[in-house]
Amino acid sequence: MQFLPDEAQSMMRDTVRRWVEKDYSAEGDSTLGCDPDRWAFLAEQGWLAAGVSEEAGGLGGNAFDLCTIAEELGRGLVRDAFVPFAGATANLLAQIAPGSDLLQELLWGGGRPLLAHSEAAARGEQLFIETTARADGDGFVLDGRKDAVLGGPFATSLLISARIEGEDGITIFQIDPGQPGLTQQSFRTIDNRSACNLVLDGVKLASDALVGPRSGADNALILALDQAILASCAEAVGAMEAAMLMTRDYLRTRKQFGSEIGKFQALQHRLADMFIETEQARSIVLRAIDAACGEDVAQRQRLAAAAKSRVAQAGLFVGGQAIQLHGGIGMTEEYGVGHYFKRLMAFDLYLGSGNAHLERFAALQQAERT
Amino acid sequence: MSFFTAEDETFRLEVRRFIQTALPLEMRERNHRAYHPTRDDVVLWTKALQQKGWSVPSWPIEYGGPGWTVRQRHIFEEECFLGGAPELSPQGNSLVGPVIYTFGNQEQKTRFLPGIISADQLWAQGFSEPNSGSDLASLRTRADRDGDHYVVNGQKTWTSEGHFSDWLFLLVRTRQDGKPQAGISFLLVDMKTPGITVRPIISIDEGHSLNEVFLEDVRVPVENLVGEENQGWTYAKVLLGEERSFSAMVPRCKMEFERLRRNASFSRTSRGRLIDDPHFAKRLSALEIELLAHETTTWRVLAEEESGHAGAMPTSSIIKIKGTELLQQIELLSVEALGLDAMPVYPEEEYREALPATMPGPVHAVGVTSEMFYRRAATIYGGTNEIQRNLIAGTLLKG
Numbered sequence: 001m002q003f004l005p006d007e008a009q010s011m012m013r014d015t016v017r018r019w020v021e022k023d024y025s026a027e028g029d030s031t032l033g034c035d036p037d038r039w040a041f042l043a044e045q046g047w048l049a050a051g052v053s054e055e056a057g058g059l060g061g062n063a064f065d066l067c068t069i070a071e072e073l074g075r076g077l078v079r080d081a082f083v084p085f086a087g088a089t090a091n092l093l094a095q096i097a098p099g100s101d102l103l104q105e106l107l108w109g110g111g112r113p114l115l116a117h118s119e120a121a122a123r124g125e126q127l128f129i130e131t132t133a134r135a136d137g138d139g140f141v142l143d144g145r146k147d148a149v150l151g152g153p154f155a156t157s158l159l160i161s162a163r164i165e166g167e168d169g170i171t172i173f174q175i176d177p178g179q180p181g182l183t184q185q186s187f188r189t190i191d192n193r194s195a196c197n198l199v200l201d202g203v204k205l206a207s208d209a210l211v212g213p214r215s216g217a218d219n220a221l222i223l224a225l226d227q228a229i230l231a232s233c234a235e236a237v238g239a240m241e242a243a244m245l246m247t248r249d250y251l252r253t254r255k256q257f258g259s260e261i262g263k264f265q266a267l268q269h270r271l272a273d274m275f276i277e278t279e280q281a282r283s284i285v286l287r288a289i290d291a292a293c294g295e296d297v298a299q300r301q302r303l304a305a306a307a308k309s310r311v312a313q314a315g316l317f318v319g320g321q322a323i324q325l326h327g328g329i330g331m332t333e334e335y336g337v338g339h340y341f342k343r344l345m346a347f348d349l350y351l352g353s354g355n356a357h358l359e360r361f362a363a364l365q366q367a368e369r370t
Numbered sequence: 371m372s373f374f375t376a377e378d379e380t381f382r383l384e385v386r387r388f389i390q391t392a393l394p395l396e397m398r399e400r401n402h403r404a405y406h407p408t409r410d411d412v413v414l415w416t417k418a419l420q421q422k423g424w425s426v427p428s429w430p431i432e433y434g435g436p437g438w439t440v441r442q443r444h445i446f447e448e449e450c451f452l453g454g455a456p457e458l459s460p461q462g463n464s465l466v467g468p469v470i471y472t473f474g475n476q477e478q479k480t481r482f483l484p485g486i487i488s489a490d491q492l493w494a495q496g497f498s499e500p501n502s503g504s505d506l507a508s509l510r511t512r513a514d515r516d517g518d519h520y521v522v523n524g525q526k527t528w529t530s531e532g533h534f535s536d537w538l539f540l541l542v543r544t545r546q547d548g549k550p551q552a553g554i555s556f557l558l559v560d561m562k563t564p565g566i567t568v569r570p571i572i573s574i575d576e577g578h579s580l581n582e583v584f585l586e587d588v589r590v591p592v593e594n595l596v597g598e599e600n601q602g603w604t605y606a607k608v609l610l611g612e613e614r615s616f617s618a619m620v621p622r623c624k625m626e627f628e629r630l631r632r633n634a635s636f637s638r639t640s641r642g643r644l645i646d647d648p649h650f651a652k653r654l655s656a657l658e659i660e661l662l663a664h665e666t667t668t669w670r671v672l673a674e675e676e677s678g679h680a681g682a683m684p685t686s687s688i689i690k691i692k693g694t695e696l697l698q699q700i701e702l703l704s705v706e707a708l709g710l711d712a713m714p715v716y717p718e719e720e721y722r723e724a725l726p727a728t729m730p731g732p733v734h735a736v737g738v739t740s741e742m743f744y745r746r747a748a749t750i751y752g753g754t755n756e757i758q759r760n761l762i763a764g765t766l767l768k769g
């Protein structure tokens with residue numbers, strides 16, 4: 001099991017960290033939630049391709065590489081929808097359309113196709129969708145909706161998951177955002193990112209809109225979503241560590257009752273607990289990365305669920321206490337420690353809450369035993 | 371078992387009926403969304419209550435209050451919350467009002483109490499400073515005597531509602547030597563006085579209720595000193611005790627719990643409604659049980675208050691800690707229950723007055739997440755929960 005980054009991964013981590021600290025700025029971002037030039041830079045650096053195998057057209061890395069980058073972006077609360085594009089979508093396309101132009105554009109720049117799968121009622125149940133496709137001559141007609149698609153406003157094409165009527169299994173359809181019948185409602189998320197809801201009302205598609213196997217994307221979807229969950233957990237660990245260290249620094253400088261508040265044992269213990277939670281979160285993520293790099297598909301799913309459950313729990317604790325130990329200043333939009341809490345809250349909501357994945361873990365364990 | 375008598379229950383119905391008739395519907399909806407109350411709403415509602423003689427519910431009759439029992443006060447607060455009424459200005463009602471009628475002189479009572487009763491004058495609390503929060507006694511804003519005025523210089527912060535208040539009650543330093551507590555005075559300041567600058571602080575719910583207040587050579591007539599010079603700390607301590615017991619938050623917890631339960635019946639899962647999901651029901655029940663225990667503890671504190679002999683334990687600290695932490699748990703589960711509908715920002719300025727034509731989520735999601743963010747402060751204001759725990763442990767260890 002890999003605990004620490006190897007030399008190449010360390011270099012990559014340092015490069016990402018330097019970029020986040022020195023060059024990244026979300027000021028002047030349009031309502032798309034990301035700047036196209038900045039995104040082109042991420043692609044150029046190979047960061048979007050880091051978790052994709054060479055055969056599929058990627059850089060040949062694995063989940064460890066992907067998570068290393070995600071952690072640094074989380075540490076800096078980078079707004080860009082790295083995980084939905086480079087985690088979920090890249091992984092899905094690497095499975096169902098390896099070597100395709102669509103994947104090439106996503107990984108290396110040129111286009112930004114995005115998986116639009118999430119529906120509010122799924123609540124983390126990964127294959128629960130109500131969007132339908134009806135065969136119509138040679139093509140299809142799609143109806144349904146997608147909720148809170150992170151990065152949606154920035155996508156150049158949307159990969160919609162739907163069930164073809166009368167068939168088992170899920171199919172992926174590629175749709176242009178301007179397609180008639182598709183309404184896109186963009187919004188700002190609680191952690192200041194961009195997302196959209198999509199309403200599909202009789203969207204007519206030709207047969208070439210189909211990406212990958214007809215009614216056969218289920219397993220690929222699960223793996224892709226788990227990959228995204230893992231990468232978002234790594235982002236969360238980065239955010240937690242940053243919040244914890246920011247709090248430590250504050251305890252060293254803030255004075256009340258004639259001494260640094262870090263002298264108060266109640267706060268020392270709380271800081272220690274924040275550190276322990278961060279390390280527990282990091283450990284479960286490493287364990288899940290290890291499973292994601294292995295062949296055992298059941299194990300991979302179990303550990304993705306375990307990671308989400310544990311990291312979400314730790315995240316809300318660390319984010320909440322970071323505010324608490326700052327007192328009033330922690331409550332201000334300007335100071336910024338609260339932004340970690342907001343990111344960690346949004347992380348919990350993304351792709352099924354920590355509690356939803358706790359239930360998923362229990363169900364998977366039961367299935368394994370019987 | 372109920373803590374309340376038959377008469378109390380009759381009173382409850384009377385209050386409930388009054389709220390149903392007197393509270394405008396739009397105001398109720400606005401407050402159920404739980405954004406920060408506006409000045410207009412607070413004033414309008416206070417005046418409606420004033421007609422009934424109910425606008426300062428905790429005050430004795432001789433100062434214009436209804437002279438209610440502790441239980442009646444509690445019932446009133448609860449019915450107001452659950453009925454969607456805006457919170458009465460706590461600064462006027464629970465903080466400066468009681469200080470003025472307890473420690474102020476006759477002239478001050480005549481001059482200031484009517485404005486609180488009618489909400490013609492709203493008040494802000496200027497205690498905390500950038501470097502004096504938990505350690506309030508270290509405050510540095512100074513007031514120097516110059517003839518029949520004090521000249522005030524310094525900075526206050528976290529001043530809730532300072533941007534729409536008319537008057538400010540201040541703790542200021544009037545003596546530099548000796549014990550820090552012994553050099554503090556309590557001043558009443560007209561916010562229109564030259565030298566006062568109010569700057570907004572936007573909190574993490576993206577709302578505006580907090581402010582910084584800068585005071586530069588602000589001339590305050592000496593007749594605005596409450597009680598004696600350098601005795602302000604004693605008065606403030608009485609008032610801070612008051613601040614804790616209204617922080618019990620039983621009514622707010624109940625309101626948020628009801629909202630959670632309602633919302634969970636709107637949220638869908640693959641198997642039906644979220645409220646019917648056994649895992650969710652278990653978590654909801656755990657909070658409900660905690661709420662029952664907390665409510666009972668609060669009743670015990672009220673009974674103690676009623677009997678007039680408070681015990682040795684700082685019970686108000688227990689209910690402050692439990693109430694605020696429970697509220698935060700309820701609100702976290704509320705956000706989780708909304709699921710993806712909790713993701714959008716529903717900005718206060720666009721949603722408070724009326725709902726926009728298109729929204730990124732259902733009506734019942736509006737205000738839930740921002741309320742949760744704002745109430746992270748509940749464990750900070752009114753004496754942080756760490757300070758409250760210090761108090762409890764300190765008392766226990768003294769034996």
Ligand SMILES: Cc1cc2nc3c(=O)[nH]c(=O)nc-3n(C[C@H](O)[C@H](O)[C@H](O)COP(=O)(O)OP(=O)(O)OC[C@H]3O[C@@H](n4cnc5c(N)ncnc54)[C@H](O)[C@@H]3O)c2cc1C
Nearest residue numbers: 264324325327328495497498503504528530747751754756
């Ligand atoms: C939403 C909101 C509204 C407010 N409204 C008002 C208002 O209207 N008027 C007003 O005057 N003030 C107001 N306040 C200020 C509030 O009273 C202070 O924030 C509070 O007293 C804490 O002070 P501080 O923010 O300076 O934190 P600090 O005192 O600096 O505390 C930082 C951390 O250290 C901990 N700590 C401090 N001392 C100890 C100790 N001895 N042992 C253990 N832990 C300790 C605290 O618990 C906290 O976690 C408001 C605050 C908020 C957040």
